[in-house]
Amino acid sequence: xxxxxxxxxxxxxxxxxxxxxxxxxxxxxxxxxxxxxxxxxxxxxxxxxxxxxxxxxxxxxxxxxxxxxxxxxxxxxxxxxxxxxxxxxxxxxxxxxxxxxxxxxxxxxxxxxxxxxxxxxxxxxxxxxxxxxxxxxxxxxxxxxxxxxxxxxxxxxxxxxxxxxxxxxxxxxxxxxxxxxxxxxxxxxxxxxxxxxxxxxxxxxxxxxxxxxxxxxxxxxxxxxxxxxxxxxxxxxxxxxxxxxxxxxxxxxxxxxxxxxxxxxxxxxxxxxxxxxxxxxxxxxxxxxxxxxxxxxxxxxxxxxxxxxxxxxxxxxxxxxxxxxxxxxxxxxxxxxxxxxxxxxxxxxxxxxxxxxxxxxxxxxxxxxxxxxxxxxxxxxxxxxxxxxxxxxxxxxxxxxxxxxxxxxxxxxxxxxxxxxxxxxxxxxxxxxxxxxxxxxxxxxxxxxxxxxxxxxxxxxxxxxxxxxxxxxxxxxxxxxxxxxxxxxxxxxxxxxxxxxxxxxxxxxxxxxxxxxxxxxxxxxxxxxxxxxxxxxxxxxxxxxxxxxxxxxxxxxxxxxxxxxxxxxxxxxxxxxxxxxxxxxxxxxxxxxxxxxxxx
Ligand code: F6R
Numbered sequence: 314x315x316x317x318x319x320x321x322x323x324x325x326x327x328x329x330x331x332x333x334x335x336x337x338x339x340x341x342x343x344x345x346x347x348x349x350x351x352x353x354x355x356x357x358x359x360x361x362x363x364x365x366x367x368x369x370x371x372x373x374x375x376x377x378x379x380x381x382x383x384x385x386x387x388x389x390x391x392x393x394x395x396x397x398x399x400x401x402x403x404x405x406x407x408x409x410x411x412x413x414x415x416x417x418x419x420x421x422x423x424x425x426x427x428x429x430x431x432x433x434x435x436x437x438x439x440x441x442x443x444x445x446x447x448x449x450x451x452x453x454x455x456x457x458x459x460x461x462x463x464x465x466x467x468x469x470x471x472x473x474x475x476x477x478x479x480x481x482x483x484x485x486x487x488x489x490x491x492x493x494x495x496x497x498x499x500x501x502x503x504x505x506x507x508x509x510x511x512x513x514x515x516x517x518x519x520x521x522x523x524x525x526x527x528x529x530x531x532x533x534x535x536x537x538x539x540x541x542x543x544x545x546x547x548x549x550x551x552x553x554x555x556x557x558x559x560x561x562x563x564x565x566x567x568x569x570x571x572x573x574x575x576x577x578x579x580x581x582x583x584x585x586x587x588x589x590x591x592x593x594x595x596x597x598x599x600x601x602x603x604x605x606x607x608x609x610x611x612x613x614x615x616x617x618x619x620x621x622x623x624x625x626x627x628x629x630x631x632x633x634x635x636x637x638x639x640x641x642x643x644x645x646x647x648x649x650x651x652x653x654x655x656x657x658x659x660x661x662x663x664x665x666x667x668x669x670x671x672x673x674x675x676x677x678x679x680x681x682x683x684x685x686x687x688x689x690x691x692x693x694x695x696x697x698x699x700x701x702x703x704x705x706x707x708x709x710x711x712x713x714x715x716x717x718x719x720x721x722x723x724x725x726x727x728x729x730x731x732x733x734x735x736x737x738x739x740x741x742x743x744x745x746x747x748x749x750x751x752x753x754x755x756x757x758x759x760x761x762x763x764x765x766x767x768x769x770x771x772x773x774x775x776x777x778x779x780x781x782x783x784x785x786x787x788x789x790x791x792x793x794x795x796x797x798x799x800x801x802x803x804x805x806x807x808x809x810x811x812x813x814x815x816x817x818x819x820x821x822x823x824x825x826x827x828x829x830x831x832x833x834x835x836x837x838x839x840x841x842x843x844x845x846x847x848x849x850x851x852x853x854x855x856x857x858x859x860x861x862x863x864x865x866x867x868x869x870x871x872x873x874x875x876x877x878x879x880x881x882x883x884x885x886x887x888x889x890x891x892x893x894x895x896x897x898x899x900x901x902x903x904x905x906x907x908x909x910x911x912x913x
Contacts, residue, residue, distance in 0.1 A: 315341040315397075315411045315911075317490070318507050319380040319472040319481050321526040322498020326350075326379035327357060327370045329498060333507035334365045334381045339563075339705050340504070341385030341907045344396035348407035349379035350476045358407070360396035377528070378479040380472045382409035385907040388417070389434030398474070399438045401445035402430050405477050408444065410437035411503050411911060412468035412488040420464065440465070444473055454482045455523045459537045462486065462521070468662070468911070470503050470518075481526040483518060488911055489660050489688055490518040492531050499531050504660075504909070505548055505686065506703065514545040517686070549685050549698065564706030564900045568886050572754035574701050574711045575718055581700065582722035583746055591726035595695040598677060600629070600727040603651040607644075608635040610655040611663050611910070613709040613794060614716060618655040619787045620876045621681075621720030627784075627875045628738060629728045639663040641670070648675025653720065656680070657704065657712035658909035659687020668692060681720055683712050697723060706901045707908045708798050710886050713791060714879065718749060721876050738871045745874040752880040760884035767851060768891040771825045776803040778819060778826040778848075779885070780812065780839055783870075784877020785831035792827055792853075792885030798903045799893035809839035822847035827888075829881045830854035832873060853881045 316337025320329045327349035334345060346360035347368055357376060361367050365383055370376075382397035389395040398407040414420070417436035420443065425431060429442040443461035451457035454475045462469065468487035475481075483490055483501045493500045495511040501524065502508055505515045516531075518524055523534040533540045558566030585591040592600070606625045608618035615635060622633035636644055638654075638661070652671065656664045659682040668678065668689065680693035683701045690696040701715035725742055728734045771777070777796055781789035786808050793806040807816050809828065820826065826848045828840055840850050893900045 315385050315503070316383040316507065317381070317409050317411055317470055317472055317501070317503040319409075319474070319483060319501040319526065320498045321378045321479070321481055321528065324352075324377060325374045326498060327376040328374040329500075330379040330381040331365060331368055331370055333500065333502055334383050336510070337502070337504060337507045338365050338383045339707055339902060339908050341383050342902050343384045343386045343391040344393065345381070345383045346396045346398050346409075347379055347381040348398040348400070348474055348476070349376035350474065350479045351375040352377050352479075354476075356404075356476045358398070358400070360393050360398075362391055362393055362396065378474060378481055378526070380407060380409050380474045380481060387413060388436045395433045395435045397435075397437060399433060399435070399441050401441045403445065405475065406441055406444055406448070407474045407476070408437070408441040409472050410440055411470040412486075414439060414465055414469065415467035416465065440469070440471055441473070448475075453525075454478070454480050455525045455534050456537065458482045458484050459523050459534065472501055479527070482523055483526070484521065484523045485518045486520050487665075491515045492518055492524050492526075494531060499526050501526060509548050513548055515548060516543050516545055517691070519543070546686055562706070562890075562894075562900050564708060564710060564890055567704055567706050567711045568883070568890065569757065570702070571711050571714050571883065572750050572757065574715050575750040575753050578700055578715060578718045578722070579746060579750055582719065583743070586722055586726040586743065587729055589726055589730040591722060592729075595679065595697060595723065597651070597679065597695050597727065600631070600731050602649060603631065603677075604649040605647065606631055606633040606651045606653060608633065608653050608655065609638050609641070609664060609667055610635075611638050611661055613713045613791060614655040614657060614661075616787045616791045616794070617713050617716035617720065618653060618681075620717045620784070620879070621653060621655075621724055623784055623787075623877065624721055624724035624875045625728070628724075628742065628871065629731060629733045631733070636667070638667040641667045646672050646676060650676050652676055652678045654678055654680050654689060654693060655682070655716055655720070656687070656689050657683040657699070657701070657709055657716065659684040659689035660909050660911050661689075662911050664689060665692075679723070681716055681723070683715065707903055707906050708795055708889075708900070713882065714753070717876055717879055718746070721746060741872040742875060749874075749879060753883055756880040756883035757887075760887055764884065764887045764891050767888055768895050770849070771892065772895055774802070774823070774825050776805070776819065776824070778816065778824065779804065779806040779829070780809040780826060780836075781806070781829035781831065782809050782833040782836055783831050784873075784875070785829035785833075785881065788829045788877060788879070788881045788885065789827070791882055792829070792889070795886055795889035796892070798906060799889045799898060799900055800896055801898070801904065809836055812839050812842060817842060817846065820846045820848040824848040825851065827851045827853055827885065829878060831878050853884050854878060
């Protein structure tokens, strides 16, 4: 969501923080700011609504300590006044904060009554004034930050700079923060991705720990006392540098990378599917332990989860249902449930809160994430990395594909030892899995020629419908979501059979209707209904506008991929991107959105 970076070193701290913020900016790009101190005590402070690049740093940057922030607005408008870092009344202290301070209104009232001048609309500002008060009596910045944090309710990752001493302290509670040491200085950041160009190892700042960064390095405080430094972790593959490609936007390159991502997942996981090897490697209880599977996630990850859930129910007759993580407060949890929590970031607050509300017994949680060092991964009973590599475009593309394929491998492995799955069906599903990378590659190639024509044809269309049946519905949903978030046009998905129960009223002359073809002949009826009303149908079935010749021509639905026509998502991603570019939008940073949604 928002990004935080801080650094202490001999010189160049503001420049290092700026570079780190640039790597985090895709997580939130409403405004940005840096506060820094030089060895001679000079202070530099800049905030902007113009993006991190517009924050100037001196060419021979003398700063030795700096904190910075890139913001996705929650409380308070997108203005310079509301940008972080935020300053105390004296101008000595600065803080940057991620998260939500739930008792900010009460604290603000108290602080104002005590004579503090608060100059922004943001909840975070109370922190710097609490710190200002705490520092009057505290023995150190760390102790003051600890005391200030004790007054807060909600979630926070905070870095604080004392410009009098050049010391930085940081603490976290329900919001991620890491610390790392590099050759050029020490760092704290909200995501290891901020510093993966400089470090190979990092340490997680656990809830309520405080760390201090000064010229001596990083010191650890646990519960307000000096504490041992936690073990270092290796930077995961999924956080290393993004792959360059033929497009100037990350999203285009990430779409292009999908055949390679699919191939690497299939190559590494498919050989471990049989005889439950992959399932056992994850230390999951035998599949017979479970009476149901619950999929937990948000947005694109939830769509991927639905595709995975379909494998358990379709092939294993194991009931599966998907829960929107932000809407499961009243869910009834039964024992013998396998929860698969999907989150590419592993830091989505809605997913983490849903996780916290799960009963302590009878439930096993498997995290499926692109960030095996994330909070979700650290808390789950088992974790699988979906191996997508870094995804910078805010709209999820290759992580969606990777989540589906990884989840499918896990599901097939679990079911492989179950008498519920006939060997003939298991073998057909394995074949379909091995075929997936080639199908995705062909979809990219074929639709590369078709998408530009569709973009011109539909450039003025105000709304779009996406239809599917069975396993195709999730890809229709994902196509509609991609189109909305990138083009800012209305897009709706429906199971095709529902069309006649209402949504058909939306179809008029030229209405674009994308139909995800999973081979169900009943789709022809829906298509005829649309065309009879003048709608313009685009049949999406992987390699081209006609039904895919690559799918098994069989009437036995169990021999078709139980996860549906995954390759159909490729043209839908390509079309959403192409139309957004045609409309002049930034496809990597759609308006109002952020990559990692760490607020509820
Ligand atoms: C859409 C998109 C979002 C995320 C959702 C959950 O392109 O990326 O819908 O899927 O915010 O995020 P994660 O997967 O990080 O939990």
